[in-house]
Amino acid sequence: MFRDLSRPIETGMPTYPGDPDVTLAPDATHEADGYATGELRAGTHAGTHVDAPRHTLPDGETLDEVGVGSFAFDAWLVDCRPLQPREPIAPGALPEPSRLDAEVDLLVLRTGWATRWGTDRYRDHPYLTAAAAERCRELGVGVGLDAFGPDPTPTGSTGQGESMGTGEAEPAGTDEPDGTPAHDALLGDSLPIVENLRGLDGLPPRFRLYAFPLRLRGGDGSPVRAVAEWEG
Template identity: 35%
Template sequence: MRVVDLTHVIKEDMPVYPGTETPKFLPGSTYDADGFKETCLQMFTHTGTHMDPPAHLFANGMTLDEFPASQFIGKAVVVDCRGLGEGEFITMEHVRACGDAAEEADFLLFNTGWDQYWGSLEYFGEYPCIDDEVLDFILAGDYKGIGFDVIGLDPIADENLTRHKRLFAHRAIVNIENLTNLDACGRGLFDFSCFPLPLKDGDGSPVRAVAWFC
């Protein structure tokens, strides 16, 4: 079995959404003083490779702990959007190139190639985003989730989070951001999981996103 990790490592100097504090790893117990090591981790729920539920945008929206565990595992397909430039849109032409897998998948994962900029200022630039027709297609489907190798579903300049609101206003679905290594997943359907922490009233959580191939 081949396993591909689609997750960025969480560390103190990692990229975070502009205005958000970076994670802090604070010593709790040490080998010398206590005979074991334990660390106090402080970070925001939307750090690194993470998941948004409807409660991220809506006070009465579904929280992560309200989803069954089955929401976070299924079949996925990568939508190849790597030919797009800054500020260009992901269209149904990219989705249709996946063939029947686009409708058979539980998760649509959009590969813009933007993860190559992880750790640089370019990562927070004008990354490609889905257009309205693609969002309509997602809303009309029966997907468990969608995912991206960029920092947001909306353009970095859209402080209103228009696409997030449209997505979560109509569907009990999850949105995964800051994926990586989607190039390694090839074409067609594959097994995928993206389990979040079961945080009470969770508005988001880092995930360990993984693809595997038997």
């Protein structure tokens, strides 16, 4: 069986604070030109996407330097719910090393934040503690999330999608880490990060996840068509 875990790329979709807005508009049309093409303007981390090590590490690998097979994952679904806004995810929420099969190379963390997509609350997602990111690094597994990323997201604007928001964002906690420590720990070992997943409810505990990026020369990240596959 297959399931699309990707967010549609569309004009006005939510973006990480400070990232470019997304626009998808007609260029040529059948009526005027006899064929159709469109123009897409977006950041490299729009929608469901993968991060390359270059994203947070100046000397990290770029997308075109990472082997294409590195984007086909043996995934383990980890249900972290229930979680509060901006709650840290500690190592205890992750599988014990003795439970992980050798084939697993990606932990897909279901935080429940996918239901907040398109609202101001989406940026209040839980995040990995430094110890949890270090646990992943020791296990040699990357992470996928139904959220903006493994580090806290600033409480500022979410881009064009903010117009769909409801309520106000939670204030950042005084103990939240600065910078991108979880990104750095994972990307420093070339471990994958897949962000803004959707459709995680009802997936089996183990599945294959395909998240192939565009072949961007020098790319620090790329939108993907993330697809889960499992035996029915």
